Amino acid sequence: MTGYLARLSQVSAARGALCVGVDPHPGLLSAWGLESTASGLERFSRQLVEALGEQVAVIKPQSAFFESFGSAGIAVLERLLADIRAAGALSILDVKRGDIGSTMTAYAQAYLADGAPLSADAITVSPFLGFGSLQPAFDLAVENGRGVYVLARTSNPEGGQVQLAQTEGHSVAQEIVDQAIAANAASGQPAIGLVIGATHQNLGCDLAAFNGSILVPGIGAQGGRMSDLPTLFGPAFGKVLPMVGRELLGSGPDRQSLRDKAVQLIGQIPDAARHDS
Numbered sequence: 001m002t003g004y005l006a007r008l009s010q011v012s013a014a015r016g017a018l019c020v021g022v023d024p025h026p027g028l029l030s031a032w033g034l035e036s037t038a039s040g041l042e043r044f045s046r047q048l049v050e051a052l053g054e055q056v057a058v059i060k061p062q063s064a065f066f067e068s069f070g071s072a073g074i075a076v077l078e079r080l081l082a083d084i085r086a087a088g089a090l091s092i093l094d095v096k097r098g099d100i101g102s103t104m105t106a107y108a109q110a111y112l113a114d115g116a117p118l119s120a121d122a123i124t125v126s127p128f129l130g131f132g133s134l135q136p137a138f139d140l141a142v143e144n145g146r147g148v149y150v151l152a153r154t155s156n157p158e159g160g161q162v163q164l165a166q167t168e169g170h171s172v173a174q175e176i177v178d179q180a181i182a183a184n185a186a187s188g189q190p191a192i193g194l195v196i197g198a199t200h201q202n203l204g205c206d207l208a209a210f211n212g213s214i215l216v217p218g219i220g221a222q223g224g225r226m227s228d229l230p231t232l233f234g235p236a237f238g239k240v241l242p243m244v245g246r247e248l249l250g251s252g253p254d255r256q257s258l259r260d261k262a263v264q265l266i267g268q269i270p271d272a273a274r275h276d277s
């Protein structure tokens with residue numbers, strides 16, 4: 001079984017380490033000339049994969065924008081995840097789940113089990129019910145060669161209220177980083193990644209010893225810049241997977257414009273060819 005980080009490194013080496021964030025809100029659908037309906041969402045998803053599925057390494061659909069259309073929207077999301085896989089890209093399903101016990105196990109089964117309708121290569125999870133409560137997702141991810149990205153230092157300004165709070169002499173964000181390091185060491189497979197925003201002057205946590213993937217939102221529309229990533233992440237820069245949503249999808253729906261923008265963004269990643277594993 002090839003682990004998530006190895007799969008990510010392989011596709012990133014071939015295509016560039018860029019994750020495309022897919023948040024099809026009504027304004028974006030309208031800008032693409034589509035109705036804010038499940039069939040508009042379906043056409044959007046198809047056009048997106050046709051334009052970028054074989055070009056970029058990772059695509060991250062945000063579940064809420066599909067859930068808003070109920071079962072019809074979930075069906076579109078299922079097809080989108082399958083289409084991303086067929087195009088050779090990896091999917092990160094952005095669900096930011098976090099629960100306890102058998103409920104967390106059920107979430108893990110829903111998104112990380114082989115053959116589940118909504119299974120993705122990786123998901124986002126929230127550790128604020130306690131890092132250990134996420135263990136069922138970590139276990140299933142390791143078992144199935146998938147990944148789990150834990151929110152640690154998010155890009156939004158409100159995040160610091162919790163994530164920079166001090167506990168036993170260090171930040172909550174640092175506590176999450178340290179627990180992720182320990183959990184990856186315990187499983188022997190770096191299936192656990194972290195979400196760390198690019199919008200900060202300094203991160204408030206030390207990532208030097210972290211060996212998983214670091215998903216980095218906040219670039220473009222939220223003010224973060226590709227050129228700042230090496231300084232911001234220091235020795236952990238090689239683990240960074242930059243994520244761009246609005247800044248890229250705003251170039252649609254024209255297929256060539258989307259592809260050109262993706263090439264431009266990949267070119268902006270400092271030393272774009274690299275991606276450690």
Ligand SMILES: O=C(O)c1cc(=O)[nH]c(=O)n1[C@@H]1O[C@H](COP(=O)(O)O)[C@@H](O)[C@H]1O
Pocket residue numbers: 021022023062094124153154155156195196197217218219220221222243244245246247
């Ligand atoms: O988990 C995420 O993807 C995420 C974490 C975070 O700290 N900040 C953040 O903006 N995101 C997501 O990134 C997407 C927005 O990306 P942009 O359109 O590039 O700003 C949304 O789906 C957010 O939920």
